[in-house]
Amino acid sequence: MIAPVRGRGIELILMRQLASCLAAPIVLCDPRGDLIYVNEPAEELLGLRVGESDTVSVHELADRLCVRDDTGERLSWDQLPNRLAASSGRAVQRRLLIRGSDGRERRLDATAFPLVSPVGENVGTVSIFWESTDEG
Amino acid sequence: MRVKLWGTRGSLATPGGDTMRYGGNTSCVEVRADDGTTIVLDAGTGLYRLSQALGPVERLDILLTHLHMDHIQGLGFFEPMFERGFDVHVWGPESSTLDLRGRLSRYLSPPLFPVRLRDFRCQLTLHDVMRLEGFRIGPLEISVAPVVHPGPTVGYRVREGSATLAYIPDHEPALGMDRLPEDPNWLSGWTLAADADLLIHDAQYTTEEYPEHVGWGHSSLEHVLEFATRARVKTLVPFHHDPGHSDAMLDAIFGHWLALRDLPFRIVPAMEGASFHLSSSPEQATATYL
Numbered sequence: 001m002i003a004p005v006r007g008r009g010i011e012l013i014l015m016r017q018l019a020s021c022l023a024a025p026i027v028l029c030d031p032r033g034d035l036i037y038v039n040e041p042a043e044e045l046l047g048l049r050v051g052e053s054d055t056v057s058v059h060e061l062a063d064r065l066c067v068r069d070d071t072g073e074r075l076s077w078d079q080l081p082n083r084l085a086a087s088s089g090r091a092v093q094r095r096l097l098i099r100g101s102d103g104r105e106r107r108l109d110a111t112a113f114p115l116v117s118p119v120g121e122n123v124g125t126v127s128i129f130w131e132s133t134d135e136g
Numbered sequence: 137m138r139v140k141l142w143g144t145r146g147s148l149a150t151p152g153g154d155t156m157r158y159g160g161n162t163s164c165v166e167v168r169a170d171d172g173t174t175i176v177l178d179a180g181t182g183l184y185r186l187s188q189a190l191g192p193v194e195r196l197d198i199l200l201t202h203l204h205m206d207h208i209q210g211l212g213f214f215e216p217m218f219e220r221g222f223d224v225h226v227w228g229p230e231s232s233t234l235d236l237r238g239r240l241s242r243y244l245s246p247p248l249f250p251v252r253l254r255d256f257r258c259q260l261t262l263h264d265v266m267r268l269e270g271f272r273i274g275p276l277e278i279s280v281a282p283v284v285h286p287g288p289t290v291g292y293r294v295r296e297g298s299a300t301l302a303y304i305p306d307h308e309p310a311l312g313m314d315r316l317p318e319d320p321n322w323l324s325g326w327t328l329a330a331d332a333d334l335l336i337h338d339a340q341y342t343t344e345e346y347p348e349h350v351g352w353g354h355s356s357l358e359h360v361l362e363f364a365t366r367a368r369v370k371t372l373v374p375f376h377h378d379p380g381h382s383d384a385m386l387d388a389i390f391g392h393w394l395a396l397r398d399l400p401f402r403i404v405p406a407m408e409g410a411s412f413h414l415s416s417s418p419e420q421a422t423a424t425y426l
Contacts, residue, residue, distance in 0.1 A: 009282075010281075010284060013322060017311055020312065052317060052322065053319040053321070118230075119230075119232070119266050
């Protein structure tokens with residue numbers, strides 16, 4: 001048996017490199033939905049800091065951000081856009097209410113889409129956020 | 137394990153008086169296990185000279201990192217491909233829409249080349265590698281992983297006993313970054329290169345040249361030194377020399393960095409014809425020139 005040598009998927013590595021260069025708030029999650037990267041604009045928007053080697057589980061993420069839908073109904077971890085994108089294999093858009101770790105309430109539009117490798121493997125998800133205006 | 141460099145140049149073959157020492161042939165590396173099992177890493181123009189010196193082997197495996205011309209151009213001139221019944225296996229990355237056969241056929245067919253893949257008389261077997269994590273060829277354990285470079289591209293890690301060779305000839309791990317990430321999980325190629333006895337790695341550009349070539353899929357020597365330090369390799373072989381770099385320029389480039397840096401590994405710049413013996417003992421790999 002030859003030991004596999006794969007670390008994070010190259011698609012995730014490239015996406016992280018791109019996200020680190022963009023002004024759009026972006027988070028990356030692994031295929032389980034656990035958060036593995038937050039770019040600087042997303043750190044500011046979500047009030048969330050994640051170390052380079054840290055992982056925040058999707059359960060902890062839902063709790064820490066107190067994620068709700070736009071009616072204020074609490075969302076479970078498997079209703080988060082990144083999880084829905086991973087399970088459906090499609091892009092998902094939702095309006096969310098969150099409370100960042102800085103305590104500030106935010107209304108966000110989130111778009112999540114799966115990262116699928118050339119051989120069809122789901123290697124993670126990308127979520128992009130916009131702070132919502134009252135007009136939507 | 138014995139490793140011999142038959143082609144060290146990147147992008148374009150550059151024969152001539154001012155490239156004779158480092159070499160003008162494109163990427164091709166022969167790896168011979170202690171029992172004689174032979175694999176070839178990439179099929180650049182260096183493969184032509186290897187075919188003259190191959191000697192008797194029963195089977196040959198050619199492992200392609202990607203399908204840019206400087207890594208496949210030797211295939212159509214490799215004599216064993218035309219030997220009836222000779223057992224040749226070619227391994228390389230498929231794409232999301234074409235398998236390796238389909239991708240190789242783009243080059244090995246008119247008008248780019250007069251001989252089609254199906255015209256080779258050898259017993260040819262093609263292996264797509266993107267779904268693989270590892271495979272075995274005789275005593276050699278091969279690991280494969282995608283790396284940062286335009287188009288489907290992989291690197292290989294070859295082990296025999298405790299001897300480890302990492303081969304990543306086209307690689308830009310610093311793409312879009314000011315510095316390489318601290319966490320190796322985010323570093324392209326790290327898992328291939330970690331603790332290797334010998335790392336053969338892209339070092340096409342100087343620090344000054346790199347900003348004009350960001351995204352082209354290659355590294356500056358400065359990036360490679362950092363990458364090799366992170367990977368804790370024992371010997372680094374800077375490889376895939378830019379076609380515009382003469383022997384004198386390469387002497388100056390390598391001399392500059394060797395004088396500046398106190399590095400935790402040995403550097404042996406790739407020269408065509410150089411051989412390395414990787415011992416299964418814990419001693420550092422040694423380099424001898426033929």
